[in-house]
Amino acid sequence: MDNGKINGKTVTESELLALGYRKYQGQNMDIYYAKDICGHIGNCVKGNPEVFEVGRRPWVIADNGEVLENIKVVDTCPTGALKYIRR
Ligand code: SF4
Numbered sequence: 750m751d752n753g754k755i756n757g758k759t760v761t762e763s764e765l766l767a768l769g770y771r772k773y774q775g776q777n778m779d780i781y782y783a784k785d786i787c788g789h790i791g792n793c794v795k796g797n798p799e800v801f802e803v804g805r806r807p808w809v810i811a812d813n814g815e816v817l818e819n820i821k822v823v824d825t826c827p828t829g830a831l832k833y834i835r836r
Pocket residue numbers: 786787788789790791792793794825826827828829830831
């Protein structure tokens with residue numbers, strides 16, 4: 750799943766925030782998360798527990814991973830609960 754997009758179009762921050770996503774800001778990319786969409790399948794935490802750690806605040810720290818690696822992990826999110834925007 751390409752989680753940089755919604756319906757085939759590159760997502761914008763205003764679109765994601767309007768949809769209820771929360772922003773986790775990084776230096777070179779931001780990761781967005783919508784808890785209501787999350788299926789708690791855990792691909793994110795298995796993919797990189799340094800970036801995604803349930804129980805930590807904030808639970809997403811984009812700068813703990815490389816941009817391309819983060820994108821790979823975000824794209825494994827099957828529900829679209831995770832999205833990203835590169836800077
Ligand atoms: S991969 Fe997506 S659906 Fe699964 S736990 Fe992470 S955010 Fe939720």
